[in-house]
Amino acid sequence: GIQVEQSPPDLILQEGANSTLRCNFSDSVNNLQWFHQNPWGQLINLFYIPSGTKQNGRLSATTVATERYSLLYISSSQTTDSGVYFCAAATGNQFYFGTGTSLTVIP
Amino acid sequence: DAGVIQSPRHEVTEMGQEVTLRCKPISGHNSLFWYRQTMMRGLELLIYFNNNVPIDDSGMPEDRFSAKMPNASFSTLKIQPSEPRDSAVYFCASTTGLLGTQYFGPGTRLTVT
Numbered sequence: 019g020i021q022v023e024q025s026p027p028d029l030i031l032q033e034g035a036n037s038t039l040r041c042n043f044s045d046s047v048n049n050l051q052w053f054h055q056n057p058w059g060q061l062i063n064l065f066y067i068p069s070g071t072k073q074n075g076r077l078s079a080t081t082v083a084t085e086r087y088s089l090l091y092i093s094s095s096q097t098t099d100s101g102v103y104f105c106a107a108a109t110g111n112q113f114y115f116g117t118g119t120s121l122t123v124i125p
Numbered sequence: 126d127a128g129v130i131q132s133p134r135h136e137v138t139e140m141g142q143e144v145t146l147r148c149k150p151i152s153g154h155n156s157l158f159w160y161r162q163t164m165m166r167g168l169e170l171l172i173y174f175n176n177n178v179p180i181d182d183s184g185m186p187e188d189r190f191s192a193k194m195p196n197a198s199f200s201t202l203k204i205q206p207s208e209p210r211d212s213a214v215y216f217c218a219s220t221t222g223l224l225g226t227q228y229f230g231p232g233t234r235l236t237v238t
Contacts (some may be wrong), residue, residue, distance in 0.1 A: 019166060048224065049224045051226070054231075059231075059232060060229070060231060060232075061216060061218075061229040061232075062229070063226045063227050063228060065231070066224075066225065066226045068224075097228065104168060104195065106168075108224070112170065112184070113158075113170045114170075114182060115167055115168040115169070115170075117167050118167070
């Protein structure tokens with residue numbers, strides 16, 4: 019299956035700072051998604067982005083499929099951004115999750 | 126829309142007992158996914174359905190696990206017999222098509238003693 023690696027594993031930010039989270043995948047994919055798991059455990063889909071760039075408010079994501087990576091940008095971070103960010107990649111019928119980036123935003 | 130609904134939210138059972146987890150997808154979604162999350166293994170896809178038909182169950186850990194989707198608005202994940210290593214949070218997600226944005230339920234926290 020696909021190997022999905024995320025970096026950094028942990029990140030601590032001061033409120034208002036910007037950050038970039040990275041997701042590398044080992045093979046061609048037909049599906050790439052970013053999720054946020056909040057401190058209460060709820061999983062929320064952020065982006066479906068197998069290629070290209072998308073933006074949603076302070077968040078944006080870029081996937082360069084030919085180079086097998088995706089980036090999640092968080093601008094002007096807020097304490098509510100805290101949690102774990104997962105990327106998931108799929109090829110064929112199987113989805114593979116990375117181990118996540120744990121983000122803590124300090125007021 | 127109420128979103129994806131899962132029940133129960135918490136389940137505590139003894140080893141050897143049968144456990145049934147339930148999921149109601151978002152109305153109009155035709156794909157449903159079952160995931161398991163543990164500290165050791167992270168998030169794992171167990172099985173998913175499209176139009177009520179199982180598409181891939183290669184993530185189901187062993188024969189003790191089974192899943193059904195008798196209609197478009199209901200799915201079950203059954204563990205029989207349950208073991209302590211099955212303790213995890215089980216998530217259900219639904220979407221339109223197979224590659225669309227997935228919407229997750231709140232999860233069922235299963236503890237097998």
